[in-house]
Amino acid sequence: MRLLVGLFIAALLVIGGAGGFVYSGVYDIAATDQHTAPVFWLLKTAMRRGVLHHARDIAAPSLGDPAQVALGRALYDENCMRCHGAPGVAPEPFALGLRPLPANLANTGIEWPAPQLYWTIKHGLKLTAMPAWEFRLHDDELWAIVAYVQRLPYEPPRAYREARLRARAESLPRAARREGDELPRSNPLPSMTGDPVRGRHVMQQYGCVTCHEIPGIVGASAPVGPPLDRMATHSFIGGVLENTPQNMVRWLRAPEQFVPDGAMPNLGVREQDARDMAAYLDTLR
Amino acid sequence: MPTHRERSRDEKTVPLAHNVVSPGLIDTRAKMHAVNATYPARRNRFDTFLSAMLITTALSGCSDPSLHPQASGDATRGRMLLQQYGCSACHTIPGVRAANAAIGPSLDRLGRRVYVAGVLPNSPSELARWIRAPDVVKPGTGMPNANVTERDATDMVAYLYQLR
Numbered sequence: 253m254r255l256l257v258g259l260f261i262a263a264l265l266v267i268g269g270a271g272g273f274v275y276s277g278v279y280d281i282a283a284t285d286q287h288t289a290p291v292f293w294l295l296k297t298a299m300r301r302g303v304l305h306h307a308r309d310i311a312a313p314s315l316g317d318p319a320q321v322a323l324g325r326a327l328y329d330e331n332c333m334r335c336h337g338a339p340g341v342a343p344e345p346f347a348l349g350l351r352p353l354p355a356n357l358a359n360t361g362i363e364w365p366a367p368q369l370y371w372t373i374k375h376g377l378k379l380t381a382m383p384a385w386e387f388r389l390h391d392d393e394l395w396a397i398v399a400y401v402q403r404l405p406y407e408p409p410r411a412y413r414e415a416r417l418r419a420r421a422e423s424l425p426r427a428a429r430r431e432g433d434e435l436p437r438s439n440p441l442p443s444m445t446g447d448p449v450r451g452r453h454v455m456q457q458y459g460c461v462t463c464h465e466i467p468g469i470v471g472a473s474a475p476v477g478p479p480l481d482r483m484a485t486h487s488f489i490g491g492v493l494e495n496t497p498q499n500m501v502r503w504l505r506a507p508e509q510f511v512p513d514g515a516m517p518n519l520g521v522r523e524q525d526a527r528d529m530a531a532y533l534d535t536l537r
Numbered sequence: 538m539p540t541h542r543e544r545s546r547d548e549k550t551v552p553l554a555h556n557v558v559s560p561g562l563i564d565t566r567a568k569m570h571a572v573n574a575t576y577p578a579r580r581n582r583f584d585t586f587l588s589a590m591l592i593t594t595a596l597s598g599c600s601d602p603s604l605h606p607q608a609s610g611d612a613t614r615g616r617m618l619l620q621q622y623g624c625s626a627c628h629t630i631p632g633v634r635a636a637n638a639a640i641g642p643s644l645d646r647l648g649r650r651v652y653v654a655g656v657l658p659n660s661p662s663e664l665a666r667w668i669r670a671p672d673v674v675k676p677g678t679g680m681p682n683a684n685v686t687e688r689d690a691t692d693m694v695a696y697l698y699q700l701r
Contacts, residue, residue, distance in 0.1 A: 358651040405651050406658045476651040478642035485639040488679040514655040
């Protein structure tokens with residue numbers, strides 16, 4: 253009996269403590285930073301389990317017909333690219349401000365089977381910015397996007413760029429549009445050296461974590477690009493540039509100048525942000 | 538480390554795979570992949586199975602058996618060759634003795650990497666192409682052309698694809 257009473261009081265304390273924590277509002281809900289590691293794990297696991305469970309009875313039609321993939325690529329470019337980016341193409345700046353960051357689908361297309369991809373596109377995901385497309389696109393269009401997402405990891409980044417240029421010949425290339433993105437001239441750079449603590453924070457903001465494994469950053473475990481552990485001791489950046497903090501800044505701001513057909517996109521990184529990220533990477537030894 | 542659930546599922550799939558793959562492929566995952574390639578219609582079943590494994594291993598903290606293709610070739614010989622061609626002088630390569638350099642990127646989990654050198658979609662044939670002619674694939678790269686023969690490249694890829 254005393255044990256039961258003890259358990260009851262303990263349960264009340266836990267519930268009251270959790271309720272008090274929620275009600276106090278101290279948990280950081282800002283999208284400027286990632287969740288703490290345990291919360292991130294909990295949400296990600298719940299998402300993955302939920303998608304597996306809900307898509308369990310879906311049977312995929314035959315996928316991968318070239319016309320279907322082409323339709324999927326066009327729909328992807330129109331509807332998905334702004335948030336998820338594409339091989340060698342960065343997401344729109346606003347999308348990099350989302351938490352969770354929209355996944356780089358080059359890895360998703362390998363890891364997730366078609367029924368789960370279809371379910372996710374169709375129904376969207378609560379607590380993420382992933383919308384439900386069910387009432388926006390036809391069913392065969394949803395499957396076409398699935399077919400393209402499964403194809404995407406196996407296409408050279410150049411292929412997307414060329415297809416996109418053909419389809420959007422009239423619009424300005426992304427790099428040109430970002431030319432005016434500099435900080436205003438009247439607002440001189442705060443400092444010419446980098447701040448590694450701010451740099452670590454900024455790496456979340458530019459979506460680096462959607463492609464790279466980066467020590468010290470929650471959720472950075474994607475195998476799309478190379479892992480950045482011990483980056484400071486690497487001889488080369490992108491395999492082509494001598495690894496110095498100055499070159500890192502140049503690379504982060506315009507990787508396409510050094511590797512023209514690479515998967516790493518120009519993310520519109522500002523000078524000071526690049527300096528700070530370079531300073532953080534310089535601490536990884 | 539495989540969980541109990543994974544192992545019991547593994548055993549169930551093996552008899553099915555026996556009919557369609559050469560006896561040289563002893564890895565169950567390789568068998569499953571061969572089955573996938575041979576019978577696309579069965580894909581869904583395997584997808585379900587793979588995704589179950591995926592989430593099980595994700596939860597247990599192990600690496601995912603992803604849907605990446607498997608490489609043919611002699612992985613044991615490949616591991617030895619990664620020493621012989623001096624790859625370990627620049628790269629960290631798990632399982633290769635003294636390969637802990639960080640001149641080029643770490644090759645840890647290379648079997649799951651989406652892109653090779655940031656320009657090629659990762660597949661056994663593309664990875665072998667990169668190893669044999671990095672200067673052609675990516676002009677200006679710091680990775681030297683080590684005159685790797687086709688067979689040697691295939692074997693190295695077989696080993697690297699085991700890193701997941």
